[in-house]
Amino acid sequence: MNKSRGQLPLLQTTRFVSFDGLVTAATRHQRPDRYRHLDIDLGGAPRVARGGGYSYAAASFGSDVVVQEMVSFNRLLDYDGGVRVRAEAGTTLLQLMEFGRSRGLQVPVLPGYPLITLGGCIAADVHGKNPARDGTFCDWVEALTLYHPTRGFMTIDRASEPALLAATCGGFGMTGLIVDATLTMAALPGGHVQVEASAVTSFAEALRRVDDSSDHDFAYTWHDGCARERHFGRGVVFRGRWTDEPSTPVLPFKAMTAASRGRSPVALWNRWTVPAANAAFAIGSTWGAPKRRSAFDAAFPFARQTVYHRFFGRRGLAEVQVLVGRAELAGFLERLRELVQRTNALVTMISTKPFRGRQVSLSLSGSGVLIAIDLVRTPACHPFLEAFDALVIDTGAQPNVAKDSRLPQAVATRALPNYRAFRERICEFDPDRLYQSELSRRLAL
Amino acid sequence: MTYLIVGGSSGLGRALAEVFACAGHSLVLLSSDERDSRAVAADLALRHGVQVRAVTCDLAAATLDYGAIEDALSGLPGLEGLLLAAGANRSDDEPGLSDQAFEAITRVNHGSICRLVNHFLPTLTAAGSGLLVGFGSIAAARGRSRNVAYSAAKRALESYFESLRHALAGSRVRVQFYVLGYLDTNLAFGQRTPLPPASPRRCAERVFLQRERDIGRTYYPGYWRLVVFVLRRVPWFLYRRMSF
Numbered sequence: 001m002n003k004s005r006g007q008l009p010l011l012q013t014t015r016f017v018s019f020d021g022l023v024t025a026a027t028r029h030q031r032p033d034r035y036r037h038l039d040i041d042l043g044g045a046p047r048v049a050r051g052g053g054y055s056y057a058a059a060s061f062g063s064d065v066v067v068q069e070m071v072s073f074n075r076l077l078d079y080d081g082g083v084r085v086r087a088e089a090g091t092t093l094l095q096l097m098e099f100g101r102s103r104g105l106q107v108p109v110l111p112g113y114p115l116i117t118l119g120g121c122i123a124a125d126v127h128g129k130n131p132a133r134d135g136t137f138c139d140w141v142e143a144l145t146l147y148h149p150t151r152g153f154m155t156i157d158r159a160s161e162p163a164l165l166a167a168t169c170g171g172f173g174m175t176g177l178i179v180d181a182t183l184t185m186a187a188l189p190g191g192h193v194q195v196e197a198s199a200v201t202s203f204a205e206a207l208r209r210v211d212d213s214s215d216h217d218f219a220y221t222w223h224d225g226c227a228r229e230r231h232f233g234r235g236v237v238f239r240g241r242w243t244d245e246p247s248t249p250v251l252p253f254k255a256m257t258a259a260s261r262g263r264s265p266v267a268l269w270n271r272w273t274v275p276a277a278n279a280a281f282a283i284g285s286t287w288g289a290p291k292r293r294s295a296f297d298a299a300f301p302f303a304r305q306t307v308y309h310r311f312f313g314r315r316g317l318a319e320v321q322v323l324v325g326r327a328e329l330a331g332f333l334e335r336l337r338e339l340v341q342r343t344n345a346l347v348t349m350i351s352t353k354p355f356r357g358r359q360v361s362l363s364l365s366g367s368g369v370l371i372a373i374d375l376v377r378t379p380a381c382h383p384f385l386e387a388f389d390a391l392v393i394d395t396g397a398q399p400n401v402a403k404d405s406r407l408p409q410a411v412a413t414r415a416l417p418n419y420r421a422f423r424e425r426i427c428e429f430d431p432d433r434l435y436q437s438e439l440s441r442r443l444a445l
Numbered sequence: 446m447t448y449l450i451v452g453g454s455s456g457l458g459r460a461l462a463e464v465f466a467c468a469g470h471s472l473v474l475l476s477s478d479e480r481d482s483r484a485v486a487a488d489l490a491l492r493h494g495v496q497v498r499a500v501t502c503d504l505a506a507a508t509l510d511y512g513a514i515e516d517a518l519s520g521l522p523g524l525e526g527l528l529l530a531a532g533a534n535r536s537d538d539e540p541g542l543s544d545q546a547f548e549a550i551t552r553v554n555h556g557s558i559c560r561l562v563n564h565f566l567p568t569l570t571a572a573g574s575g576l577l578v579g580f581g582s583i584a585a586a587r588g589r590s591r592n593v594a595y596s597a598a599k600r601a602l603e604s605y606f607e608s609l610r611h612a613l614a615g616s617r618v619r620v621q622f623y624v625l626g627y628l629d630t631n632l633a634f635g636q637r638t639p640l641p642p643a644s645p646r647r648c649a650e651r652v653f654l655q656r657e658r659d660i661g662r663t664y665y666p667g668y669w670r671l672v673v674f675v676l677r678r679v680p681w682f683l684y685r686r687m688s689f
Contacts (some may be wrong), residue, residue: 010637031634033455035480072455075488088484099492 010037012137016053016061019258021049021316022405023058023375023438027065033072038147038177042066046436051117053258055124056319057081057405058438059172065436068177070119077180078212084142086182089119094250097296100185101247108186110299115255119178124402125363129218129240129299131370132354136363138169148176149434150338157182167425170363172383172401174426174445189217191247191296195240196290199282203233203352205332210354213239216351219338224278225340225347225374232337235350240298250296256306267313269376279338308348317348318343318381320388321372321400323364325356326394332371335391345384346376361394361422362401362412362443371402401439409444418445447471448576449514449519451504451561454481457580460649461491461528462489464496468653471496473517473634475531477503496521504531504557505549511564524568526576528652529558534595534632547594554598559605566618574617576656579606581624583664586673587684603662610661622662623652626669639689640672 014029028045032038050060050069061067070090076099078086083105087096094114096107111126120126121137122144128134143157146168152175156165168175200206206221211220216239225233269277302309309317324332340347355370357363364370373388375381389411394401399407399415413419423445427433433445448465452458453474462472466489474497476482482499489497498517502510518524533553535546542550562577569575572672580606584592585599603622610620627633651665664670679687 010631010635031631033631034478035484036478037631075484076491077487079491143559442459 010040011066013126016050016058016067017258017262018056018058018316018405018438019261020056020319021258021262021312021314022318025058025061025063025065025210025438027047027061027063027067029069031066031069031072038068038179039149039152039384041150044219044261044432044434046434047155047177048435048437048440049089049119049177050117051123052113054113054116054120057401057407059124059402060120060437062436062438062441065379065438070117070177073179074420076116077102078085078182083185083187085164087118088180089117089122089178091118092116093118093121096185096437097299098250100188101249101295104188104189105185106295108134108140108184111137112248112300112302113256114253114296114300114303117174118181118183122169122181123171123173125357125359125361125419126402127355127357127364127370129220129353132356132367133218134186136170136357136359138359138363140166140186141169142182142184144168144175145179146183147179148273148430150432151176153179157264165427166360166431167422167429168361170359170361171186171365171426172362172437172439173227175284175429176435176439188247188295190242190244191210192243192245192292193217193240193293193295194243195238196299197236199235199286200237201231201234204330206233206235206237207329207352209237209239210352210372216241220353221351222281223350223352224275224282226275226278226348228341233333234282234338236282238285245292248294253303254306256302256309261306262314262316263311264310266314267315267376268311268347271350272345273311274346274376312376315377318375318377318406319372319387319403320371320375320385321403322392322397323366323368323370323400324395324397325366325368328397329369332391332395332397335372335395336371339384339387339391341405343380343384343387345380346378348374348376350374360418362416362418363419364398364400367397369376370400402444405439407443409442412443446523446525447518448528449472449473449475449524449561449565450519450528450530451475451502451558452529454478454485454499456530456632457625457628457645457648458528458530459485460645461530461652463646464649464653465496465528465559466493466497469495470491470512470525471521473498473500473521474502475500475502475514477501477505478497490643504553505533506552506557509557509560509564524544524565524575525572526569526578526656527562527565528576528578529561531558532580532582532595532599532632534592538592538594539590540593542594550594551598554595555602555605558602562605562609569618570613570616575619577606577609577618577620578652578656579603579620579622581606581622583624583626583669583673585624586676589687589689607662619657619659621652621655621658621660623648623675624662624664624669626664626666626672640668 073088454476487498
């Protein structure tokens, strides 16, 4: 606890954990709820902003880093009556979704959990269900207010500060504190989504079906991580289409946090439960007619179904997500099959979707297929990840920095196309490197 | 109807503003920083479609700008109540505090609150009904070596509200006083609290639900009534050894 004479103890020591459970740190924690708390003098202490804390990597905390938790900065500041909304960085996707629903608008890019904040979406440049069509979150950001102790509050947009905006979008908070942002919303096509699921026997078949889904609003695939040899790639293709039924208010749900996710001291996913759950999931998904889901449930399937993440327990899960070019895809998947077979890692699931990104910071850039792999932290996990890193470099794939909490700097340097330029840009903007996190230190930013 | 919320940009005041705006009431928010009160006002107006006006007002100052508040109230539906949620403390609030710091704490927690009530009381009584809600603290239950000026101001405020309730007993102006335990706001953030901080949102909902009732003084969370009852009866030879 920090108490300075005459000032409230606005700092306390808190233990933070990354959402995947791998990284923990006890550090000083500030929870500003007034603007004067943002420009409070923290001396030369390194600091970083934190939103909902849903990043798999430790992007919002680090040892001896003052964590500025922005959840009280969650107010809508302006709406032009059309599609532009200005909101504070701690505004959650759920708040934006609820605001847009009654006005026939939607957040065009929705990552997987409703309590992720606007600032977090910008810092990690997240993607949604159809990044090939919608791009990434920062494609929809028009302007933002950034705070840096040496420069004060700055309003930046593509015209006035293109380089700074580019470094902030997908820059993991390294350019300063995102205070608010102006977002372009998209028209809400309907209130519900009709989701059809069909079984597939291979990655090739799944991707063919996804590519043939231009008449759908989104398509992605799920694959049984336990399938081996010729069954590798067995899974389900999900394709969704908006329906014109009226939208309904979001029903209450119990929030899952990084801490509550890892409450179980033991992992309940193992070599018996994973195959059984995957078989049940595949059958349950493809059984019967296409399912009608509310916009909320379609966007955030894990909001009400937290068992999958909680079963990884305190030790957590390992997730890797990479963008693979179309030309390298077949070779990548074949080597992935061999790797899973050889290491016998306990993979719970693999998912894919087409992707397009154009940011120039640390976020994914270019087009191809996004492949995510979830693993249980067993002894086989480490050799798998080491070999996977080599596979990423060999095939020119790009790792998603936000999803991999142990991504080594050597891999990031070689695999991220904008790594060096981004590093130079933030060193130029902030030579003292005031904004830091475990992620930035690990990647030597 | 319109409610004037003092300290309406953060903590309990902001939660009260949320709850009353959600119920469709117009609001005037007083806070010391325009940036905060304007942000809250914009948010509530956009999300709930109500009229919310922000007034910058430093309760630690010797004089209050009643004109600015009256201006903000003009054109809004009639004033129905004052929710006086402002409060401030300091970590160095011990005997021997500087005059300036002592004055500031006393004004924010007691003097300015009473003056605002005095100013708007004729409006409420003339309207024939109204609501005055004050907020005390369990810190005022018994004097101790910390929060000295703060506790004294809150105890004085409690006495003022008791007098107010007595004076308005025959009218339809309801006077309520909430003695608050720890709330999960920045006032308690970073402090080791012997009991868990309660949600300001739930407290605000309680205030809203009880707004029509003549409850007088009440505790939130309710278990603090028992804690305070016991604390006040601890013999001095034991109390002087207690550290909290």
